[in-house]
Structure formats: structure tokens, C-alpha cells
Amino acid sequence: MAGKTEAPGLFSPVTSLKGVGPKKAECFSRLGIERIADVLELYPREYEDLRSKKTISQLRDGDKAVVTARIFMATLGKGFGKKRTLHVYAEDDTGRMEVLFFNGTYFLKQFSQGSLFRFFGKVKAENGRVVMMHPSYSKADASSEEEILPVYPLTRGLMQKDVRTVSRFAVKCAGQLPETLPAEAIKSARLCGIDYAYSNIHYPEGDDAFRAARYRLVYEELFYLDAALAMSRSRGGSGRKGNAMDVSGAGAFTDTLPYKLTGAQQRTLDEVLKDLSSPNAMNRLVQGDVGSGKTVIAAAAMFTAAQNGFQSAFMAPTDILARQHFETLKKLYKPFDIKVGLLTANIPAAERKAVLKGLSDGSVDIAVGTHALISEGTTFRSLGLVITDEQHRFGVNQRELLSSKGINPDVLVMTATPIPRTLAVVLYADLDISVIDELPPGRIPIETRRYDRSTRKNAYKLLLSEVASGRQAYIVAPFIEDPEVMDGYSAETLYADFVSDHPDIRAELLHGRMSQQEKDGIMERFYSGSIQVLISTVVIEVGIDVPNASVMLIENSERFGLAQLHQLRGRVGRGKYQSYCLIVTGDDSETAVERAEIMCSTGDGFVIAEKDLEIRGPGEFFGFRQHGLPQLRLADPIKHRQVAAQALSDVKKMMAEDPTLSSAKNAAFAENLRNKYMQSDRLTL
């Protein structure tokens, strides 16, 4: 075959290895692996430790063990088509066991009678029956030299042995990889070499070697992340020169509010005002759970800026949210002579032109909007304050683009996604943080209940009774239309079913593929109460504030992350009524049930964030990919907080000495940072 004649190298395509054809290559590609070297960062999810070999008679319930056994029978069990279970019976000199695979039709052929296999998996032992569920396995006669073998996350069509073939080759060549970490960091953290690290994370020689390898790789990920953040911040980080504002007039605004600020709001506002009055620029993150009242803090800050002759920009992630903020601000500023303009991609051209003109000539004080705010055509006369709401939705660069339109503007970022302190210190080392950890008084805690497919009807019963007593409700589905391959409800189907079952209830469908006009119209009618039940996708996730809504029913909750579920729940319980969050799981997988139970057990966003981080890992939590930031594959800033602290301190040392990373000794690192992580349109060095 072409390409296989030349000796393969680390950067050859996987197909240059014997045994990897185009079909397998396609599977590898699904795992993000094109070149042989790519497998180095496909870290094993666990290890098959041959030092823990057991005989069948030694197996106990709950063990995780390696067993070598001979097949004497393999049969298909219950189920249909490809989804049938596969029961393999195997024995050694001491006894018999069963090996069970779900969707096992594919594997049937491999387990021919009499062949010897090595199984590695979790043991269930009940009433004398010993079962291993879904183990990883390999032909035992394909003997390996290694004592500890990697177990990789797989995709259909790939076997452990396929990935091992590639990774064995890759670690052998890892010596060709250049060292990119600065020598000082390696020395300071006492890191092992990169080839040793890759070799021992895949095929550990022993426990110590494994630990040294993991330490190095975790450190490296965090070092890159910290450096990327530090570089992107250096143009807008703390210590920047700012505008010292006179903040003594802020009370004039808060005095007009129909309520008293909570203690936490007051504390946060004081911190913000102190920043505004300082000659240094503000760089503050306000974290507050949904409903904690962040908007009014933003309003007070922008009021103060306006009094000082500065314009403000308030950026929200969605049109709906921007519009809502626009309406809220207009109401709050009624007693004052402050002009607010709305700028989204979807407002009529004439209006848009007028707002743009107002911003550039200074007659508009505050611009509320979406990404439209950072588009090229937007210029400000005297932008002094930049606020982004739900900041985790924006990339670092988008925030900076907005800041670049001002004169050393103060920067305030707000988020309802509580960031665990442990992670915040890593990610926001240069941001000051205020936490609004108190809800406005009089809120009744939301009651969260869990349902499954069989009890789903009861959730709807509760929803209907709430609607009957005058409340409004949300129903959220993971999909817009019925998916072809996955299981789960779509908003369209739920809507169709709902209106045919309840023709007397005014229900409406809302999803992201509708035109802006349609969406706006629907939201307006939901605000006004003329729509009783809103059936939607997660477009309503952030910020929507309808106090009369008392039910949030979430279908196929397993398709949502914990933080997302918590955000959705925050759409209710915003008024004076008892509210309910009804979580309907679509399957009874462990994660689905676990997440639903966590949701039922706490309303505290910080607790949920910590759990979310535990379950999903920090990479997904922050959507690093989306932000163009280095992805964390191995590192977990919570579990590895000591390594994280070491890496951060080493990065700080490096940046203090060489802020632009232009010295020769950091050249390899700087180049790798640029190539590997910083897409040109996101973060630029």
C-alpha cells in the first residue's frame, strides 16, 4: 500500500503503521488522531495492571482485576439487532465466569471456543455467579512485555490493541520531540523529560515513574494555560492606568430603587465604586448566583460613569438578554437624564444608524447590546466602562476588543456561573473578585423534584395545576427537532403533543433557529403573560426574568450539564410564588440520576459548580476550546492544586522577567504557545 514503504515517523499519518488502514484511520480521526504523535495526548482513562492478576476463584464482588481465561461459549442474549447483549463464558483452572457486553453483537465472532483471553474489568459476584461487565480484553497469547497497560477511551471500530499499536510506536519515537518548557521551569518544578513522561503515562514502568510522568504533563498543561492567560491579559491586565471617577453621586441612583440593596449587593457595589474612583483601571469579576441581583450593580456603575462624562457599554450574550437589559435600564434611569441605546444585529437599519451616531457623538450615554457592540462600525466618543454579562460566554478577545474602543476603560465582568474559588485563582489570577452570595429577601426556595420516564406524567400534572392557578411555565428540551440517531425529546414534538393534549392552554414554541422577530414577539408575549407555557430549547437559559413563571420542566436532563441545569432552574423562583424545577431523566444511567439528585439536594450554585467540575472536568466546564485557550486533558486544577500553584508561580516569574516572551531562552516555548494554542483570531501574542 502506498505510504507504507517509507519508514514511519512520529509525524506520519497513522495509516503508515502496519495494521492501520483507511477504515481504522477514520475511527482514529474521530478521536482527533491523524498523525501518530497525536496519540501521545490521548491519555489512558485507566490502566490494566497485570500485577493485579487473579484467578477466577479469587474474584470478589467489586474487585477490579485482570483475569486470563479460556472461552467455552459465547451467545447473544436479549434485545434486538445490534443492541443485543453478548454473554461470554470463560474458565480457568479454578472456576468459571461470565463476561457481559451490552450491544455486543459486534464482538461475538472474536470469542471462538478454546481461545485464551485476558479480561480486565469490574467484577460482580452474586450467589456464586461471577460476572465481569464490559471489560477491556485482549488475546492472551499476544503476550506483552509491559506489566501495566493503558486502557484508552475508544470509539466504535477501534480495539484497545489498535490504539496500543500506535501508542507503542509513538512513545518509542517520543525522544524526537523537542523540549519546549523553559529550562528554568523544568528546574524549578523538577520535571522529568518529555519523552520519559509520555512513555510512562502510556506504559508506566512502575508507580513512581507514573507519578513523575503525570506530574510533568499536568504541570505542562497548567503552565501553558497560565501563560496563555497572562499573555492575553498583559494588554488589559491589572495595574493598567484608568480614569479616576467621582463616585459620590452613586447614592442618588440607589435612593430611587424600589428596594433596599442586600448586604452582599452593597458590599459589591462599594468595591466597584472604589475601583471606579481609583486612578487604576478596574478589572473586576462579579460572581452572583442567578437572581442575586447583578443587573442593578451594573446599572449603578454605569450611572456613575455617565455622571463623570463617560460612556458605558453593556454586552450580553443573546439578543433576548440584551433587550431585557435595555428595558430594565430604561426603567431604572427614568428619573434621570441618561440616554440608553440598544445595539444588536437585528434592529432596523435606521434605528441602528441613530444609535451608532449617538455613540460616536456622545449623545448616547450607554450602549446595551450583543456582539454588535464590538463590530468595526461601532465607535464611542468617550467609552470609560465596559461590562460583560454572563462573561463565560465570551472569549477573552471579544472582551478586549470592546475595551480597545475606549480610553483605558474600567472593566467589569459578571457571571452567574459560579466559579469555584480553586479554579478562579488559576483562571483569574489578575482579576479582583466580588461575590454576591445572598439572594434578595422574600424569595421562596425552589422545590426541585426528579422524575423518570415512568413518572413523567406526574411532572406534567404539577405543571398543569400551576398553570391553572395563573402561573406560567417553561418546558425545555435538548433538541429543536427529533434527532435521527440520539434518543430524546425535541421541542417541536413536545410542543405538538402539548397543544393537541391541551388546546385550551396558550402554549408557544421557541428555539434558536427562529428569526429574531419571531423570538422577540414570543418573548414579549411571555413577559406580558399572554403565553402561559413556553416550550423551548436552551435559548432561554440565561438571564430571562419573568417573576410569574413558577415551573421549569426539563426533559432529558441527562443531556444537560449541571451548571446548565442550575441556570435553567434560575429562570423560576424570581417572584413571590412557590416555584418548582421538575427534572425528567430520559434514561437511568448513573450520571443522569446523579446529576438530578445533586440538583434536588442543593440550590447553592457554588456547590453545584464544584460538583460539575468534578464530573465533567475543567476543560468542558469552561469550554476552553471555544475560547481558544489551551484545553486541559489531564490537569484538574482542583485535584492538582499544588501543581497548579507551582505552575502559576513559575509562569509569573517568567513573565516578570520576559513579559513579551521574546528572549532566546523562552523562544521554543513562545513559539509552541503560539502554534499550539493561540488561534490568530482569538488570542494573539
Ligand code: ADP
Ligand atoms: P441576576 O443576578 O440573575 O442577573 P437580576 O439582576 O436579574 O439577577 O435580578 C433578579 C430580580 O431581583 C430582578 O427582578 C430585580 O429587580 C430583583 N432585585 C434585585 N435586587 C433586589 C433587592 N435588593 N431586593 C429585591 N429585589 C431585588
Ligand code: MG
Ligand atoms: Mg443577569
